[in-house]
Amino acid sequence: MTVLHNPVIRGFAPDPSLVRVGAWYYVATSSFEWFPTIPVHRSRDLAHWEYAGHVRGAVPGGSLAGVPDSGGVWAPSLSWDGERFWVVYSVVRSVGTPYFDLDTYVATATEVDGEWSAPRRIASHGFDPALFHHEGRLWLLNMQSDHRPGGQRFAGIVLTELDRETLARVGDTHLLLRHERLIEGPKLVKRDGWFHLVLADGGTGVEHGVLVARSRAITGPYELDSQPLLTTRDDPSVPLQKAGHAELVETPDGEWVMSHLAARPLRTPDGPRCPLGRETAIQALTWDKAGWPRLRQGGWHPAVEVDVPTPPAEPGPRLADPDDPLGWPWSTPRGYADPGWADATARPGWIRLRGRHGPESRWAYSLLAQRITEHRAEAEVTVEARPRSFTQAAGLVLRYNSEAYLSLDLTWAEPEGEEQRGQQWRGEGRTVLSLVEREEFGTRRAAVVDVAAGAPLTLGVTVEDGRARFWYVREGVRAPVGPPLDFTRLSDDYGSKLRFTGSMAGVHAVDLVDSSFTADFTGFRLTCW
Template sequence: MTTLYNPLINGFHPDPSVVEVGGVYYLATSTFEYLPGIPIHRSTDFETWELIGHVATRPGQLGVEDVPTGGGAWAPTIRHHDGVFHLVITDAMGRGMLHFTADDAAGPWSDGDLLSKVDGTGTIEGIDPDIAWDAGGTCYITFSGLQLTGALDPNQPAHLGIQQVRVDLGTHRALEEPRSLWSGTGLMFPEAPHLYEIDGAWYLMIAEGGTERGHSISIARSDAPEGPFDGAPGNPLVSARSTPRPIQNTGHGDLVLGPGGQWLCVLLGVRPRSGTRAFSALGRETFVTPVSWHDGWPAIAPVERNPRPGTRVEIAFTPDEPLDAEWVGIRRLPTDVADLGSRPGALVLHADGTTPSDPRPVFVGRRQEHLNNSVTVRVDVSDGVGGLVVRYDEGFHLEIEAGGGAVTARAALGGLLQEWSAPLAGGVADLHLDSVTPGAGWRMVSTSDVFRLAFTPVGGARAELAEVDGRFLSSEVAESFTGRVIGVYAVEGDVAVTSWTAEGDDD
């Protein structure tokens, strides 16, 4: 029997889409401004998942170099048709709505073709595209009609509901003007449409209510892919709003027939903590839950918490092996800044004048995967200044920085800045960034976690520099679509990182 772990994929992995091909499952998620973009995980049993590659691994596939924070790769749909993998996505405030193809989901993927309007001018305006084919081979792109360009108020863009066009994939041009489909029960932000033909009927599943606490999934049915669609009597099928469930914000789902013939829904959610479950440290993660069918309608079970065992990752750097696929950069690829050859046994970062407060810092990092998490890196800053940082974006991050004869812990939180410093003899030190459950001294456990920033000089004892409330690096406070990413950076000269150790659990 399949064990459904939740989270299914730990850490910042929102907007999941899944497809089954020959008994193998392939899952894609959003990456926003991070590169490489759009990770692809693979599984044969829905329990063990392997990161096999990314869609966007080359310059130009995603135009995220200058997107504002929160822009970039939004909400992929992955499908398989006539022996080819297809993935559609919106590169929000970047290239636009894109279509990628690959013979192997591990890659390489195509450069990405822009899905243009019927007149061939510009991209189809919308987000969260889905791709589906009818029996005659007609291709349908169904999407959420959020208008991101030309909005008078960027915080209140126009929304045209769920829309659809037929597309010629030979020219990547719409064959018609967008038409409106069923847009849910009336809740805000109808989005994340997925269109399925199941047992001769067409189903349109969407998310609505916004990707926060009101998030939900609803579904409608029709005899044809173009509609008209009738909503299910039990909508919304799933929502955690106003419930005590430990997994909140559940929505943005995709259906798949899982191992043993069990229907499943992969969807996003968050794991909030605090006395009022107000702060989600890791942002939106991928979860899974069973689906049953009754009278031609699916019923989606509430998402149950079932975390995996804790992990420990130790990384030694070598010029003989590239960085593994878990490493990401911010608006540029890790290979653009990670030098593994100039000093064997070290990852060297060459500063270019940027800092973690800049949109494109000299930075490589990995997602925080566990609620309780500790990272230690050994750095040699004899020729530079840099350190270890945990970030949501350039406005919300904590760092512990070494160089110039000192170690400085720094909290940059929405325009507020605080620093704590201590002298450092020599150029080598271990830097520590620990996320821990709040102790008894925290009123009502009124936060998600507590960060401890510390360092250990060579041959010396660990020195604690600061303790910072973790709520400031939560999706609710940062108002972020992403999640925590922890990495190393350089701000002056050359910084050599000689080891990386991360361990954590979700108890």
């Protein structure tokens, strides 16, 4: 037996899809507007996970430029047919509207870190697709969405058979189940003559849960279990909240486990907030006398510590390229890091970023960021740059999305007390650190500090108790910049809009005029504990 500690994949790692291939377990997670698309982790004991690669090429054209925050790649489902991996997912281009404007794609590969086939578009009833391989046939599960006025946006679960070679539809689509609660995330598993339909219900917030229905025939009718398999909606004190979006997998010894998403909230005066986003967890299952799946510890609340029926195992040989200075754990918004704006070769030991659009851009923003995985964290980096206008900036950023970030930037400002009169074109002005707080309802500058021009400068931020305290190193000592800022606003739970990702720490550069401005960064460190 092995004891795992949930979440097993920490930080922004939502909508986990679990599959076992031989002695290895693999999990694919949603990436939304971030690249690399569809990260995949692997483990031999369900407790210790490592990054194993991603589905390169998942987005046709290689760009999500223009997609809204929390759009992009939703809820991939990973499966194995005995010869190759399959992944099915939706690219969502509208969020918070009656139309999701999505396309659903399938790609395959013989190795998760290998070459994936070009994505092929298939029937796109709604998001949260899944594939079910059964007796040589291929079935597509979807939630369907009704965009019409008065229609249900979550209008039931549908099943369509696909031709395994062409992926064309075979026969009619079947409506398997509708429910008074919001249901999505369908997965199928067969056991003892029953097709078990595993569903996410209640939405992906604090009402989230897992329901199971079953049928003797794949096309139904399906009967619902009398109780949830998993939820925390009835108890806000459970450490793992928002539990749902599950997948059931059998171990080599005939035991069963379940992956699901969960979140670890911080308690604030404004209610619980989850700046780390939704994370990946694992539970052990059993089956009751009537043949329904149950949590092994009883009830329906997820456990933090779980005994799983696997021998302890060390991680295997690393699959990701450790020599790629811009590879994982770095992520970039809406496209891969491109040598045109991110260069790790121009100056050995440094990363050079070329400024492009500002941090609210959905098109061309020069940002490298890494997932924050604990509520206590610290990031620092040394930056060298010569901004000559207020249109140029570079620095350290904590980011959730284009409407939620905190940044400490090296930039230019007019001489103190003067208004803008074109001083930058006359060689006048000063170099400053500017601390900016952006949230859904506006932007404010929290502090400005004069610094020496041209010299390398170490910037940092410490996150603790829901507060972000920015600093820089002056004469070998950390000097605070501005007041503590509210880190919990960088969360799924703040504001009026749908949010599905998680907070990150990184470096960025901005040049709003001609992208001639560059900034060099070295020594980036993100520590989470």
